[in-house]
Amino acid sequence: MPADATLLLLDKHAVEPLLQPDDVLAAVGAAFTLHSQREGRVFPVIRQALPGGGIFGIKAGDVPAQGLLGFKAAGFWPANRERGGEPHQATVMLIDPATGRPVCLIDGNAITTARTGAAGGIGLRQLARPDSTTLCVFGTGVQARVQVTFALRMLPRLRTIRYVSAHDTPDAGFVAQFAARCEVVHATDRNAAVADSDVVITATPGSGPLFDAAAVRPGTHINAVGADTRGKRELPDGLLPRATVVVDDREQSTTIGELQWAASLPCIEIGDLLTGNASFTRDADDITVFDMTGLALQDLTVGRMIHQRAIAGGAGTALAWPW
Template sequence: MPNEARLILLDRDSLASLLQPDEVLEAVREAFRLHSRRAGRVFPVVREALPGGGVFGIKSGDVPDEALLGFKAAGFWPANRALGGEPHQATIVLIDPKTGRPQGVIDGNAITTLRTGAAGALGLQLLARPDSTSACVFGTGVQAGIQVDYALRLLPGLRTVRYLTHDGLRRPAFEARFEGRCDIALATDANAAVEASDIVITATPGKAALFDAAAVRPGTHLNAVGADTRGKRELPEGLLPRCRLFVDDQLQARQIGEAQWSPDTACTEIGDVLTGTAAACRQPQDITVFDMTGLALQDLTVARLVLQGAVARGIGTSIAWPW
């Protein structure tokens, strides 16, 4: 009844036990499948620059047959670093599609981190050479870390990881995170690191191309994470036309992803590979790219997962929300 309605609030600490990497991976896999079947809808993205250098965006969508509706308000506030906080901020709201009333308000930072890492993991599973043993990652932030973590979980043959920083300095804490799981060390020559790697992961603010196209050798797979706004890029000019390009959503990738720089390059949605509508059919010499811009459906399926878990286990804050 309207007067008995309640709203569940899940803060950062509440999510700690609700976000399990394997479960998030399956929720993201389902999001891509829903998108491929067009059972889930992705609404137009809002992504706008703010005074002071920040970016604010809204990603929203629904799955009508599963009564799933909601949005994520998120963006990037670089000044947060000076406050000791994370620049990426996100809040997810799940809504009852029958009434329009909110069901849950969820801290979206951890969800965004894990769902993006899981999407990258699916890209590696589907597109990277199975015999891949070496990777390089550009960036050492939250997203770079989760991308490497998932890569090591899903690719048992991955032995060597080289990372690159914007200032060329070591990040001992980043190395310590993966100690014992791989041979990890700083690389200072971007082109050499790319040339020596089977897998390249770019997880930076996406201000400019990070390496030369000629450094990418046949057989390489690239997960491009950082370009999610008009004008951002990490990959060099001339690379995408040489590649087999995979995206989460064709229109979105051409608007705000790496594909904005090569909009005429043919691309395949990763969900279509998962549903069998399209085939990856990787050849050993293929260069493959997964252009990851992030789908609202990823946020919604993972948010549903944690909200259901919270209700079942009595986690979070339940407050009266009469109408």
């Protein structure tokens, strides 16, 4: 058996420079396409509450024809804030499908942030009105910021960002990040902010409905990010029946996403829109929702891209990992 095998370790400092937006968009788009064509498999999600109040999960999958296999172990540890750390933690592992040997271990925090932002961007490109000028975002944290970043990239006519913060207090850091690109307004009336916006992004821990269904006016598009565990939700009762609902994965959406609260409603998978397996023509008054639960294939295609770029650029640390 070979004794010279190695395992490549890529920490955040190696990963972050390689996450260029166009590359991440391409990798995430490839994941959705592979899922639609049933060339990429998504295995059942493990998602469990921990005794200390955290959540731990594993998302795994493969693309047999491309020799891609792996998983992401991730979750949410709220007590990390008290330690000065990030509550979301993730690690991606790529595995050789021919042997089962680990190939690359990657810090998954930046990957998760970037691939979710890119997924939101693809949803906006497919579903939001191109002439959208106003956006309301719930949340001001890492995921809210990357969602807004991709929104500004995909919807160049955006002029006003209204943000709703966790404790209804202004967030100077959030404002500073986007003030040079558009008007940024702290919203204290949630329903009014939603009613005045063409696009709504919900990027919160998913503790409950964030606004009233009646506040959503015709023509609005919503990217729902925060519901990724059984019992979580961000959207109110009565909204989804009024909308065309698009999901990243039908089964995940009905078990851990927003459709767990309306499982009988029809939906379209975003990959099917990209491949032409399904079609949707937006009318000006349509309400659309993209429910983003996060696919293992997103982590794997982005992880593969990072792995390939790291090898080409000599990044990371190779450890002996003999058989």
